[in-house]
Amino acid sequence: MFIRTAICAAALLLCAPHTTFAADSTPDKPLSKRALEDLSFRLHATVAPYFPAEAPGGIVLVVKDGQTVLRRAYGMADTVKGVKMAPEMAMRIGSMTKQFTATAILLLADEGKLSVDDEITSYLPDYPTQGKRITIEHLLTHTSGIVSYTGKPGFSQRAPQDTTVAALIDSFKNDPLQFEPGSAWRYNNSGYYLLGAIIEKVSGIPYHQFLAQRIFTPLGMDHTAYEGQERAKWPSAAGHSPSENGFGAARPLGRNQSYAAGELVSTVDDLAKWDAAVGKKLLTPATWQRAFTSYRLSDGKDSHYGYGWELSLIQGEAVIGHSGSTRGFRSYGLRVPAKGVYVAVLTNGDGGTVVPDVVARRAAAVAIGKPLPEFREVALDAAALDAVAGVYTLDDSRRVFWRDGDFLSLQRPGRGPLVLKAMSANAFFVPDTADWFVFQREGGADTGKVTGVTYYQDGRALVHTRSSEAPPPPRIVARIADAAFDAHAGRYEIQPGMVLEVKRDGSRYFVQPSGQRRLEIFPLSETRFFARDIDAEIGFEGQDLSFRQGSRSFTGRRL
Numbered sequence: 001m002f003i004r005t006a007i008c009a010a011a012l013l014l015c016a017p018h019t020t021f022a023a024d025s026t027p028d029k030p031l032s033k034r035a036l037e038d039l040s041f042r043l044h045a046t047v048a049p050y051f052p053a054e055a056p057g058g059i060v061l062v063v064k065d066g067q068t069v070l071r072r073a074y075g076m077a078d079t080v081k082g083v084k085m086a087p088e089m090a091m092r093i094g095s096m097t098k099q100f101t102a103t104a105i106l107l108l109a110d111e112g113k114l115s116v117d118d119e120i121t122s123y124l125p126d127y128p129t130q131g132k133r134i135t136i137e138h139l140l141t142h143t144s145g146i147v148s149y150t151g152k153p154g155f156s157q158r159a160p161q162d163t164t165v166a167a168l169i170d171s172f173k174n175d176p177l178q179f180e181p182g183s184a185w186r187y188n189n190s191g192y193y194l195l196g197a198i199i200e201k202v203s204g205i206p207y208h209q210f211l212a213q214r215i216f217t218p219l220g221m222d223h224t225a226y227e228g229q230e231r232a233k234w235p236s237a238a239g240h241s242p243s244e245n246g247f248g249a250a251r252p253l254g255r256n257q258s259y260a261a262g263e264l265v266s267t268v269d270d271l272a273k274w275d276a277a278v279g280k281k282l283l284t285p286a287t288w289q290r291a292f293t294s295y296r297l298s299d300g301k302d303s304h305y306g307y308g309w310e311l312s313l314i315q316g317e318a319v320i321g322h323s324g325s326t327r328g329f330r331s332y333g334l335r336v337p338a339k340g341v342y343v344a345v346l347t348n349g350d351g352g353t354v355v356p357d358v359v360a361r362r363a364a365a366v367a368i369g370k371p372l373p374e375f376r377e378v379a380l381d382a383a384a385l386d387a388v389a390g391v392y393t394l395d396d397s398r399r400v401f402w403r404d405g406d407f408l409s410l411q412r413p414g415r416g417p418l419v420l421k422a423m424s425a426n427a428f429f430v431p432d433t434a435d436w437f438v439f440q441r442e443g444g445a446d447t448g449k450v451t452g453v454t455y456y457q458d459g460r461a462l463v464h465t466r467s468s469e470a471p472p473p474p475r476i477v478a479r480i481a482d483a484a485f486d487a488h489a490g491r492y493e494i495q496p497g498m499v500l501e502v503k504r505d506g507s508r509y510f511v512q513p514s515g516q517r518r519l520e521i522f523p524l525s526e527t528r529f530f531a532r533d534i535d536a537e538i539g540f541e542g543q544d545l546s547f548r549q550g551s552r553s554f555t556g557r558r559l
Helices: 006-013 033-050 094-110 136-140 165-170 189-203 207-216 268-277 285-291 356-367 382-388 482-486
Strands: 058-064 067-074 076-078 264-266 310-314 317-326 329-336 341-347 390-394 397-404 407-411 418-422 427-429 436-441 450-457 460-466 490-495 498-505 508-513 519-523 528-531 536-541 544-549 552-558
Touching (some): 033 058, 033 067, 033 356, 058 356, 067 268, 094 189, 094 207, 094 285, 094 317, 136 189, 165 189, 264 268, 268 329, 268 341, 341 356, 382 397, 382 407, 390 450, 397 450, 397 460, 482 498, 490 544, 498 544
Antiparallel strands (some): 058 341, 310 317, 317 329, 397 407, 407 418, 427 436, 436 450, 450 460, 490 498, 490 552, 498 508, 508 519, 519 528, 536 544
């Protein structure tokens, strides 16, 4: 629910021009038993390495032309009780909920009970739109400008508490808009929360009942429900969150904190039933087509998002899907309509090494016969990293690479850095994605002058030319004594309810914000540290801490 992963963001930013996604292909002749077994074997070999046997695991389902090719569980359902994952287990699906919320809205639209062009005040008359015209379509497409409540300061501290729909809407409704409605795309859980309230207002019944009556029951989705509304005790996996020992019980999440933006529970079998209906049942063909069409912003640019669906590519093939991330669980579901392929990945950890997006996309690439290359990391010395560091441009896109200790980092405008991993002196991959970069040199030699870089993403090769602009100076990790770091260890309050805990684990250093995952930090000196996962720096002076993340700065006093 809460965070769109890096791979999804990258895919959406670099999709092809404005596109209406095609309907499903006509199914090919069913695979023979031998072909089915061969594809299943290759799929298992692709995804199994992502799931350590004793760690929180996942369930992977792959369907091709209506045939289940892979339905397999990996890892542990409950690491504390020692229960292994099983294919029938239910899990939270996070923001995959949004496609069901969007479909519920479109059911009402097909019945003439609302229009996506209606202003939200037609159904929520007391909602303050600050003099702007905000429509249901703006909510569906993340273009309303309303602040996303999950990104507000203090959300992590409030998340464990039960709430009501009205109370949570009150928590963000008076915040200033972030931009003119329709002018920009910004992932927004508040918009889908409001869509749930509109569904209840128009239908006259609670959100969870509407989904059960109009979607889940008609499609035979007997193991999908709003969390807490399950009709019977279903076998389910326990959620896990990162801890000092690697992982532990999921951080708590209160009732109605996710609501129509991410509070559904499901199984891969039910998601297969859902996929079999998408584009064919429930809605008119024209309405489905509109749901799969990228919303165009007021400046004419594409958002690469439809109504509850992310629109991207895999190896050049059009993909419709959505990710999910909520406390204790992560998920991803995608369909490749032209190839008759559906992949669902449910995992019971909200951190760690398993990224459902990557697993699903690699599996889909195998299923469509265009597998992605495998990434294997090698170590490079400082000279090799300095040789490729620089500024590279493609049209109005600018990418800056610089040496970051023993790694190569990529800085993108307005976003945090990415730490890349080397496959060779010229090739680097983006961790937790299926993307990679290859640097070009004069004469094609491995030792020639670097002239450009090609970004391989979703089956496309985007060639960037090296500019004469100098890269940022290398960021060198300093060697300090553990005792020097220990002098700073402790808890620092940077704002009411937000505490940063600074601690050492062996010879590694970490900072952990209240209710969030811990972040490894690296020394620039005995008093200055930086993070590689995000654009953040921390400084210490006496009993005070300074924390900078992007353009925001905070100071805190040791408690």
